Amino acid sequence: MTAASSPAGRVARRARSTSESTVELELNLDGTGQSHIDTSVPFFDHLLTAFAKHSLTDLTVRASGDTHIDAHHTVEDVSIVLGQAIREALGDKSGISRYGDALVPLDEALAQAVVDISGRPYLVHEGEPAGYEHHLIGGHFTGSLVRHVFEAISYNAALTVHVRVISGRDPHHIAEAEFKAFARAFRQAKALDPHVSGIPSTKGAL
Numbered sequence: 001m002t003a004a005s006s007p008a009g010r011v012a013r014r015a016r017s018t019s020e021s022t023v024e025l026e027l028n029l030d031g032t033g034q035s036h037i038d039t040s041v042p043f044f045d046h047l048l049t050a051f052a053k054h055s056l057t058d059l060t061v062r063a064s065g066d067t068h069i070d071a072h073h074t075v076e077d078v079s080i081v082l083g084q085a086i087r088e089a090l091g092d093k094s095g096i097s098r099y100g101d102a103l104v105p106l107d108e109a110l111a112q113a114v115v116d117i118s119g120r121p122y123l124v125h126e127g128e129p130a131g132y133e134h135h136l137i138g139g140h141f142t143g144s145l146v147r148h149v150f151e152a153i154s155y156n157a158a159l160t161v162h163v164r165v166i167s168g169r170d171p172h173h174i175a176e177a178e179f180k181a182f183a184r185a186f187r188q189a190k191a192l193d194p195h196v197s198g199i200p201s202t203k204g205a206l
Contacts, residue, residue: 010190012089016081020073021065023081029089029190031058039063039078041071043138043172044145047179048078054183055190071140072148079149083156090157090190093117098200100188104181109168113181115189116160119206123147123154127165128174135171146175150182159186 010029017023035052037045039061052059061082065074090096100115111127125147133144154161163182168174199206 010089012085014081014085016077021077023063023077025081025085026060027085028058034058036060040067041074043141044075050179051183054180055187075145079152080156083153086157093206094199095192095196097191097193100185102181102184104177106173106177109173109177110166111177111181112164113185114162115185117189118160119158121155121158122160123151124162137171143171
């Protein structure tokens, strides 16, 4: 595994290579939402593109893996690397807003996400319809992977994340609403607040 960051901004570059996948990722937390995503899992590319756009994070991902077996390994490893890069790019978290909350509709689907850049990994994920985890979206992406992505990001970025599906019927709409809600909440939380002096915690560290 390699890692490097620039002192000039909140950016990170990370790579991960295993017998199951190879991942190269770059991000800029102070970007405009530009993205170049190729994970070899098309629906996951769609979700990551939505995350970049709505979180105003510039994101480049190049990944390949044993998708002839299942999309799981590649999706998991990309999510691990994304979480690690977010944590690295945040640095000591000085001056950030820290908290974010978003409610996002997509046609009949409605999802809420709340993010705390807390330094404590925790995920609460609820509300997906019964059996959602078995749905195959785009022919290759199972509904169960949505939660798995949020678990990997939350743990590796050290975020407290609550994601709640309030309503929804179409599996594609539900997943996309969740990712867009997470993106909008993360956008608020990572934002630099001119009224915040130092690290926004009574402990002095996040």
